[in-house]
Amino acid sequence: MAGRYQSILETIGNTPLIRLDSVSLEVGAEVFAKIESFNPGLSTKDRAALFMVERAEDEGLLKPGGVVVEASSGNTGMSLAMICAVKGYQCVIAIPSKSSKEKVDQLRALGARVIVCPANVSKDDPRSYYEVARRIAGNTDNAVHLNQYQNQSNPFAHYATTGKEIYEQTEGKLTHFVATAGTGGTLSGTARYLKEKNQNIRTIGVDAEGSILKSYHETGEIDRDELKPYLLEGVGKSYIPGSMHMEYVDHFVQAGDRASARRAKRLARREAIFAGYSSGAAIEGVYQIADQLKKSDVVVTLLPDHGSKYMSKIYNQDWLRENRLAGKKYKPYYQTLLPTTIDRVKLRRLKKWIYLRS
Ligand SMILES: Cc1ncc(COP(=O)(O)O)c(C=O)c1O
Known part of the structure; x- marks a missing residue:
């Protein structure tokens, strides 16, 4: 139907x-x-995640009760968490710290274990989200690292x-x-x-x-x-x-x-x-x-x-201001430190007063 x-x-x-x-x-x-x-996972990554999981199943890499591990900026992670919840796998996601809080919360809501890793380190750094995912998969029984960055699915x-x-x-x-x-x-x-x-x-x-x-x-x-x-x-x-x-x-x-x-x-x-x-x-x-x-x-x-x-990033005015991304009406922080016209008039009067009294 x-x-x-x-x-x-x-x-x-x-x-x-x-x-x-x-x-x-x-x-x-x-x-x-x-x-x-x-x-359903609110992103395009649902497509790739489903193909990668089904191929791992077909190849016998992913067995009932298995663990799916992935490095993701958040969306692939959410797609995998959803797929794992349906299929009964555990899901572990390494995510860079620059990903939005909403993405981390959504992953946890779908039952994934989330590991937040530093964002601005090189890919080969042991702290990077790529390396953390690889290590966890290597040290966990019955785990598969899907590795979307190499996976042809x-x-x-x-x-x-x-x-x-x-x-x-x-x-x-x-x-x-x-x-x-x-x-x-x-x-x-x-x-x-x-x-x-x-x-x-x-x-x-x-x-x-x-x-x-x-x-x-x-x-x-x-x-x-x-x-x-x-x-x-x-x-x-x-x-x-x-x-x-x-x-x-x-x-x-x-x-x-x-x-x-x-x-x-x-x-x-x-x-x-x-x-x-x-x-x-x-x-x-x-x-x-x-x-x-x-x-x-x-x-x-x-x-x-x-x-x-x-919601906590581009749709949040405070975040936009903190990151100097707000629209034209926004005054950059350094400008707020410069004297305004009124301040400058007051300063000139003060200087004149000091000059006349000296
Ligand atoms: C928000 C967002 N935009 C764009 C992309 C890029 O898609 P792809 O990895 O297929 O190049 C991603 C991938 O994770 C994403 O999460």
């Missing part, structure tokens, strides 16, 4: 594609968003589902696909399907300012000087994951913390689509290719997760 399911996992995928009126008007092309927060999930859905939802008319990249699973898996259908579809990756994905795509080399800390979650990398297949990506752009936050907030107000921080980066990516677009072009951008995961 339509709309009736045996488990929550059957509702993964088949997310809606929605036209963005204001963005279409401003960039001068038809722009649609694939709203991945319609997945991650891009394959998007090849088999996301790409096909987008192609069918646009009746094959899309001309551009724009998506953020972290592991690269969403971008390169979807791009591979679309390119196989039509070589002329332009595929554009959105990297974070401070990450090396864009410069690696352009030069074939990792420039460590490009690396700097940034606030965007789930986007960008300091190395090239095995799940990122650059050959299916035509071009990369980079989105900054401020522009991404602004785009996400505008999306909520103008289109009533309440999406996450990286969704703002994806929209920023569309604006960055606006000069390459014609009126007849059909652009699809993928919005990876839901805004509710960022």
